[in-house]
Amino acid sequence: MKQQFLVFTDMDGTLLDHHTYSHRPAQAALNALKTLKIPVIPNTSKTFDEMKVLREQVGLEGPFIVENGAAIHIPHGFFSRKPANTQWINNHWVRQFSSRRSHWLSLITRLKKDFPNAFTHFSNMTIEEICEATGLEPQEAKRAANRHYGEPILWLGTEHQKKNFIEMIVAMGAKPLIGGRFLHISGECDKGGALRWLCNEFNRQYPDYQCTSVALGDGQNDIAMLDAADIAVRIKSPSNDFPPLKRTEHVYDSVAEGPQGWSDSLEQLLNLTL
Template identity: 40%
Template sequence: MNVDPRFNQQTLPPLVVMTDLDGTLLDHHTYSYTPAIPVLARLKAADIPLILNTSKTAAELEIIRKELENSAPYVVENGSAVFIPADYFDGELENTAQKSGYYMHVLGALRSEILELIHKIRIDKKFLFTGFADMEVSEVIAHTGLSETDAILAATREFSEPLIWQDSARQLLNFEALIANHGLRLLKGGRFVHVIGACDKGKCLHWLRERFTNSCGAQPAFVALGDSQNDVAMLNAADTAVIVRSSQHEPPVLEKRSSIIITEEIGPQGWADALTQILDETLS
């Protein structure tokens, strides 16, 4: 298996690519990434880190990263925590804990704290929603299309809780305001609304950009790819933002006004087309 290099003063990468998974690198319905395979090989050959930044759990990403032969840092549960292989950068990393061969930098809240709060609010205010903690594995499968094994991994959350909102839009705004008073945020993803701590995918990009800059002595250019509202902070924080078209919703609106690519194709085909264009321009 090819391994991403250790980054130091001599190894500033030509780019750093950060990507969402569901609906972006992975097809929304089938979770296939077949159209992206040639581009994944090209990134590896050019020693360009591919950082997965997703709503998925660390347990889910362990399987996906092995399949992709990916050993770069990665971000779990919508920016809640960053995991960095212990030997990836020179020196130790501040404000991190060591866990199973990784440095872990937590930006979010613990799931136990989230569940305690939202269950209390649900009873007090009579909100109608169903979270992963309320579901049997069969229900997770029904709502996600995942296999039984993958559904179990998806339920092993540490820093967030996905909800199926079954109440009105007005009640969702009320719920969002109430959890904000306790330092929590609501993010709308492709299938669920996610309750997380005071974090987002963009804060993780900023934090990792600083780690690369400190280790390599210069700041690399970040390309970010995503398809939905929970990717907006990451896309705004990137040097180049790629909005991958979705079959499920309109492209999200960004604050930034330059260096934005909106793909023609959806999902992994759009992902591959955009990165091919960027790599042709960067590596020529």
């Protein structure tokens, strides 16, 4: 059986520099992977709109996973046949793992009367308010705000109220994720489940190949992806320690931070000539 590597990567702090958002130090490795026909698959908390811009900047043409594992977008032609359980949306085959945003918004609306003035959320905020809360520029904020599978909540009330809110929304079937100033309300999906699905689909479509997944990430929301991959690479971060994993085998830690660590790790693991 032939071996096919699939590289799954977080974006911010991993392929993109934590401070400058540049991928430059990884450019030579990206070129080498393209020559070897090894797909680099972004696996990110970002939205489809954000990834549309970023993929062009970085020069990636393959599948990508958005909103923390909520959906995989697969360009036509990546597989020879239609991927299982996908729909044709925005020019891609899309496999969805979460309910749509409208579902989560209806749960949030039902809880509003129990938590008066304790929170606001993206769809209630103006672009100016989102810019102020996130530090994004207006164009970036628009792309970040166009979420399809979840809703970021900005908590204004007490920690005690927040704890009660989380308990209630979990009982309603949501999975809240605490990230920075926001509480992300979405479904029971993560970056690991999306990775597993794509590898299984690859093995189903190409039975002559055995897919080997390599995952690279720097943060807490990468843990499920790093635990699910055949090979895990933890990228050094200037803002946090290496995320703790359940596994110990086939785990590598980069020495350099961000895209330089990304490049160095893949150069060694995959014997790239840079």
